[in-house]
Amino acid sequence: MHRYANPARFLKIANAILPYSLWATVLLTAVGLYMALFNSPPDYQQGETVRIMYVHVPAAWMGLFCYIGLAVASFVALVWKHPLADIAAKASAPVGAVFTVICLVTGALWGKPMWGAWWVWDARLTSMLVLLFLYLGHMALVNAFDDPGRGAKAGAVLALVGAVNVPIIKFSVDWWNTLHQPAAVFRMDGPTIDTPILIPLLVMALAFKFYYLTVLLWAMRGEIAAAKLRSARLAEVHAGAT
Numbered sequence: 001m002h003r004y005a006n007p008a009r010f011l012k013i014a015n016a017i018l019p020y021s022l023w024a025t026v027l028l029t030a031v032g033l034y035m036a037l038f039n040s041p042p043d044y045q046q047g048e049t050v051r052i053m054y055v056h057v058p059a060a061w062m063g064l065f066c067y068i069g070l071a072v073a074s075f076v077a078l079v080w081k082h083p084l085a086d087i088a089a090k091a092s093a094p095v096g097a098v099f100t101v102i103c104l105v106t107g108a109l110w111g112k113p114m115w116g117a118w119w120v121w122d123a124r125l126t127s128m129l130v131l132l133f134l135y136l137g138h139m140a141l142v143n144a145f146d147d148p149g150r151g152a153k154a155g156a157v158l159a160l161v162g163a164v165n166v167p168i169i170k171f172s173v174d175w176w177n178t179l180h181q182p183a184a185v186f187r188m189d190g191p192t193i194d195t196p197i198l199i200p201l202l203v204m205a206l207a208f209k210f211y212y213l214t215v216l217l218w219a220m221r222g223e224i225a226a227a228k229l230r231s232a233r234l235a236e237v238h239a240g241a242t
Helices: 007-039 048-080 085-115 123-142 148-162 165-175 195-241
Strands: none
Touching: 007 048, 007 195, 048 085, 048 123, 048 148, 048 165, 048 195, 085 123, 085 148, 085 195, 123 148, 123 165
């Protein structure tokens, strides 16, 4: 992995990947939404309301996926001092926070007609709200110090401590009585969802993952450029002082 720690090498790879990830995001999103709106049948109980699932569920998966990426990057930054790991962690947090907000908002829109309430203190909902607070806390800590290194270290520690919330979210429906149904896609005995519903759901999930990759690479390029600018300004200040 250290051979990719060089920013110039990383930028070369990122620039090569970005056009493909961007087009994959656009095409998969268009195909997934078309299938979700026109090819997928309405639910026999929920009717057309079930179509919220095609955004809500992939957004929930991505909220967890981005946090796992954030925690892994934080671990690498703390243990191996990988130069780009802190940048990857900082870039992952806002994306994960946005997906988590989408999950909570669409969950409320779905929950109102199904449960009769916008919000309940369900174990899954509460742990997802905690996940949002962890993302916001990470972003606040990273930007709370004048020294970027201290902020990155503080954010990395929070990210690793908060990683305990990921299995709580995943297994909350098994450990406690909740309003959420148990897992229906990622099961040892295979998915229990019909194919016309499962395929657009997976297409949307893949679209969201390419979106994450695209935004992550864009954000990391921006952070590298900002770091170079800061270094150049510091060099000018030191040159002027001498």
